[in-house]
Every structure is written in structure tokens, then in C-alpha cells.
Amino acid sequence: MGSKERIARLKDETRLNILDAALDIVKDEGWQSLSMRKIADKIEYTAPIIYEYFANKEGILLELTRRGYIILAGEVRTAMQQHTDLAEQLEAMWIAYWNFAFKYKELYRLMYGVDTNCCELKKSMPEAELADDMIYDVIEKIMKDEKPAEDLVCRKFYTFWSIIHGLISINLVNKGRDEEMNQRILKDAIKGIIKYIND
């Protein structure tokens, strides 16, 4: 009887529906307000059946991250295949990575734990810029000889901040990597960028 397969196909379909519904909700309302009952509403079932397809809510998130990684790998691969020169290849791949992050914002957030919890209110917090301003000033002074344009200093600052914040994030999320290597990466990067400032 082919009905077994038809039923299996239907099961797979609602499994996909659950994932799609979850992603739709997140796109509309953010990760914070994703709930099992909302997913159930969207697929026109009640909440408990979701547990026939996923162990729990985290199971859904985990499957979505998995899909995110697969999509990312695909985009990076096609970028790679469009170049032969190694340096060009590498640049294209990183740009593909970058583009993925913004094309699939929600997935990227999930994959790398970038949270936006209470960020509207954070804007009106002067303390948030105390440290930044100090660093900004020093960068400006280093470049002073050349009367740097405002946005050039800004770019240097963000370059610095990105690399440090990126390293930190990676270490906080995938905690407990090689501590010594991190320190070397950090110092290398800082020295490199400082040298690069004066180009």
C-alpha cells in the first residue's frame, strides 16, 4: 500500500510547516515572542502536536540553526566557485558570508547568538559611549599628522571594535577555546590594525 508513504509525506510536510511557521513568526515579531501556541495557531493545530515532530521548543530552534548552516555553506560555496584567484576567492567567500547574515538575519542571530534584547532603550544611555569616546580620541590622535577625515577615524574605530567584539563573542558563545591562541590573535590584530592606521 502506497498510503504509508503518502502519510509519511504528510508528516514531513507538517514538520516543514512547523519550521516555516516558526520562521515566519520570528520574521514578523522577533525571537522573543515565538511561542509554541503561536506556531500551532499558524499551522492550524493545537500546541501539543508539535511535540510529535520535535522534542521541545529548543528542538525547533536547533533544526532552524542547522538549516541556517546548510544555506550558509551553499552561498559560500557558490561564491568560491566563481573565482580562481585565491585572494579574490577568499574575499568573495567572506562577502558571501556577510550577505548571508543580512539576507537571513533571523537565522544568523540564532546561529551566532546575536541578541537584540532591550536595545531600543539602550540608545538613550550616555554611559554606553564613555569607553568608546576615549578610544576614538586616541585613534584620532594617532592619525593627527594627516588631519584625518571624520569618517576615516570612524572606520578605523569600527574596524577595531569589530575584531575585538567578534573575538569576544566567539569566545563567549563557544566558550573555552585555546586561551593562548586568542591572546595571540588579539595582539596580532591590534598591532596589525595600528600599523594599518598609518597607511
Place this chain on the structure above:
Amino acid sequence: MGSKERIARLKDETRLNILDAALDIVKDEGWQSLSMRKIADKIEYTAPIIYEYFANKEGILLELTRRGYIILAGEVRTAMQQHTDLAEQLEAMWIAYWNFAFKYKELYRLMYGVDTNCCELKKSMPEAELADDMIYDVIEKIMKDEKPAEDLVCRKFYTFWSIIHGLISINLVNKGRDEEMNQRILKDAIKGIIKYIND
């Protein structure tokens, strides 16, 4: 009567107790499982009084972030004051920033939205490394002439990843900054690091 002041001081004290209790819970159990009732338990009150000191849960988090920024600014400042040479100053300041992030892990997570939601399970996900491996290989090829040591390639990879991930995070969290500048930072950084690979 000085009792007014004594009472005011007591109020300030329980305000601090609330913040301390919250941070303690987070240190022990993570942000996910911080609840008003747990805070209340720890300060030996019931949940509703917390609302006499903070508008809501987000208010507590916001005050903790504020304190985080102030501490960070302090550490960066003292780092700055210990050097005169500008380049050394800048390096020390970034290292202070780095150290802050790990000394006050929980605060840093709060301040910059680095979430660790469901990360234990993510380790056992082979798809997570598909894209990484491809990029890793290209870096290795670029450096091939020099028979690079394993950990040197690794360092380069993380340097790349950090800067891109950092830039992305910053843009996802403080969304909608200058798009053009971001692209320039990105390309600059990539080109810079590629050049730097062959040193």
C-alpha cells in the same frame, strides 16, 4: 529628623540588593533563568516589591547594563593612564576592553547582546562547520608557499571570522547604521588581512 535619611539609605540599599541578587542568579544559572520571583527570594521579599524600585524586569537589566558601561569606561581609562606612547596606549585600552569582557562575562553579554541560547547542543552539529572548513582551506592555500603551521592558519581564520562576525553583530544589534561605511570597513578589513596573511 535623620530617620528620613536612614530610610532613604535603606531604600537605596535594597535597590542595590536587587541588582546584586540579579547578577548573582545570572552568574549561577545564566540570563535565561533570571526571574523576578527568584530575585525576590534572594532578597527575602516577595516579587511585587521589586516594582517599587524598578519599573519592570527590563529596568533591572537596563541598570545592570548601565553599570557595565561605567565599569568598562573605568578600566579603559586606567589602561590609558598607564601609557604615554599613543600606540601603546591604544593597545592597552583594547586589551582592557578585552579583559573586561571576560572578567564581567555576564555584563558583557548583556551590554552587547551575546546570547548563548542552546549552545551545548550546537556543538554536536556537523553542519556548523561546513562553511568554516571551506574558508579555512582557501586560507591554507594562500599561505601554502610557506608551509604554514596548523595554528597559524587557525589564527588567520579566527582573525577573519572575528572581524566579520563583529561587524555583523554590531550592525544587527544597532541596526541601520551607515550602510556604505560598513561595506568599506568590510572590504578594507578583508584586503588588509589578506595582505597581512603573507607577512
Place this chain on the structure above:
DNA sequence: ACATTTGCTTAACGGTGTTAGATTATTTAC
């Protein structure tokens, strides 16, 4: 001594993730 304010608690509302039990629909067996 009475009235008022203050500090704090209990009870509740609507929401969450999740589980157990009842119910309905579908398939299987005779």
C-alpha cells in the same frame, strides 16, 4: 486615640513550555 500613610503580602490575570488523559477519526480484522 484616631486617621493616615507606608511596607509588604496574598491573590489574581494572562501568558509561557510541557505532559497526561480523554476524545475523535481512521484503519484493520473478521
Place this chain on the structure above:
DNA sequence: GTAAATAATCTAACACCGTTAAGCAAATGT
């Protein structure tokens, strides 16, 4: 075709969450 068995789904509940309203009891002002 009807009865039994199985699958699919729902309702109800549990324990928790953030938050608010009502009430009590002690301290205070007069």
C-alpha cells in the same frame, strides 16, 4: 458491514513567568 484496534488530535492541567490590584498590618502624624 460491524467491531476492535490504532492513530490523530484535542482539552485540561501543571508549574512557571511578568505584572497588577486589593488588602492587611504596622508605623507615623496629629
